[in-house]
Amino acid sequence: MSAAGAREVERDPQHIEAMFSRIARRYDLMNLLMTAGLDRHWRRCAAAAAALPPGERVLDVCCGTGDLALELARRYPFSHVTGLDFSDAMLVRARAKAAHAEIRSPVDFVAGDLLALPFADDSFAAVTVAYGVRNVPDLPRAFAEMARVTHPGGRVVCLEITTPPGGFGRRFHGLWFDRAVPALGRLVAGDGSAYTYLPASVRSFPPAEELAVLMRRAGLRAVRFRRFGMGIIALHVAEVG
Numbered sequence: 206m207s208a209a210g211a212r213e214v215e216r217d218p219q220h221i222e223a224m225f226s227r228i229a230r231r232y233d234l235m236n237l238l239m240t241a242g243l244d245r246h247w248r249r250c251a252a253a254a255a256a257l258p259p260g261e262r263v264l265d266v267c268c269g270t271g272d273l274a275l276e277l278a279r280r281y282p283f284s285h286v287t288g289l290d291f292s293d294a295m296l297v298r299a300r301a302k303a304a305h306a307e308i309r310s311p312v313d314f315v316a317g318d319l320l321a322l323p324f325a326d327d328s329f330a331a332v333t334v335a336y337g338v339r340n341v342p343d344l345p346r347a348f349a350e351m352a353r354v355t356h357p358g359g360r361v362v363c364l365e366i367t368t369p370p371g372g373f374g375r376r377f378h379g380l381w382f383d384r385a386v387p388a389l390g391r392l393v394a395g396d397g398s399a400y401t402y403l404p405a406s407v408r409s410f411p412p413a414e415e416l417a418v419l420m421r422r423a424g425l426r427a428v429r430f431r432r433f434g435m436g437i438i439a440l441h442v443a444e445v446g
């Protein structure tokens with residue numbers, strides 16, 4: 206199947222929702238094993254990039270088991286954090302974690318679709334997404350929705366796996382994601398197909414420079430990005446209005 210074909214089939218929302226619900230139970234453990242725990246550091250960088258003013262509201266879309274939403278709550282006490290995801294199995298885990306987290310900001314987790322956010326325009330001072338936009342069938346709409354619900358002057362922050370531009374990072378990326386990760390997925394999550402989808406979804410996702418262009422076209426401004434982890438992760442930050 207071509208990359209374009211794979212994109213159409215595998216980014217079907219029902220298929221994606223079912224896949225993430227299936228792997229929800231082992232999702233955190235797989236992240237830990239795949240990144241040697243670095244995923245937490247990358248989420249901390251994403252939370253810092255949101256630059257949330259005191260007392261403001263922040264939305265984390267595609268929140269999964271809630272790690273970035275909880276990191277936002279830790280970093281910005283007395284703010285209000287909302288996590289959104291369309292997988293109930295993920296949300297159950299996020300709520301359970303929030304119940305035991307030492308945080309001083311209220312966090313609520315709601316069911317919803319990134320492509321049709323259930324919030325009024327200008328509802329949040331920042332919107333974040335970690336490892337989420339790679340899975341949606343309509344990227345321009347995803348960023349337009351994130352921009353719509355953000356105040357003018359607020360931020361949109363996007364952390365995502367990306368293809369390194371070249372060199373050792375690119376070779377490592379190929380070996381790790383194409384070979385090791387699907388094997389780990391079969392062994393640990395009992396789901397090789399979800400972890401074969403992962404490298405396929407990264408391959409058919411725009412490289413960091415193109416993603417920045419796409420974000421600008423969706424109405425975001427001052428878009429910039431930095432790479433982490435030998436270039437396999439990109440953090441894009443943009444302003445609204």
Ligand SMILES: C[S@@+](CC[C@H](N)C(=O)[O-])C[C@H]1O[C@@H](n2cnc3c(N)ncnc32)[C@H](O)[C@@H]1O
Nearest residue numbers: 225267268269290291292295318319335336340
């Ligand atoms: C790879 S996980 C990322 C979870 C979390 N942000 C993290 O940092 O680990 C992707 C999440 O996005 C959710 N998702 C994918 N497409 C979505 C959509 N259109 N609307 C809402 N959630 C979506 C999935 O259910 C899944 O929980």
